[in-house]
Amino acid sequence: MIKVSDTEKITINIGFVDLGQIDLLVQEGFYSNRTDFIRTAIRNQLSTHSEEVKQTLARKTLILGRQHYTRSNLEKVHSAGIKLEIQVLGLVSIAPDVPPELARATIKSIFVLGAFKATPQVKAALADRIHG
Known part of the structure; x- marks a missing residue:
């Protein structure tokens, strides 16, 4: 973990x-x-600058806080045929048991202002989809 x-x-x-x-x-x-x-x-x-942050969050539809994605979460997303567009101001983490192939199959893009935690393999698999 x-x-x-x-x-x-x-x-x-x-x-x-x-x-x-x-x-x-x-x-x-x-x-x-x-x-x-x-x-x-x-x-x-x-x-x-709190008011500017609030306005920007609303305009960019960013989630404020932490978003954690488990293997189970991503398998459900994959089964539903959905591609995630993750936009977070804070922390995005992907569980270490998530295979790079599953991450690539389910995550269309990641925009993070803050920190992104994942295994080196998942980060490499998503490198062309990570922005921020």
Whole structure:
């Protein structure tokens, strides 16, 4: 089973002066560490732009949150002759027991703003259908 975390690790480059200011705020007790500062800054920006996010979600018909696809889900979709067009802002995960052939037979496209978790074989099988 793919272990799904509530967070995704990212790497950023930041100028020395900005980093020094963050360290000063941490040292003075405003934040517990650099990560706490960065998470708070990100949340503040997302809050500032929350209305724009809502409008864009509605316009693009994106699902907000997590979408997990199991072998059983995809077998039912395949039996029904349906092709999925997955559009998610958040996380899309495909169970590790899903064969690449089944994923290709049932998934027409994947558009993800966030993270996509699947086995390397499934990712390779869907490479031409993944956008985002």
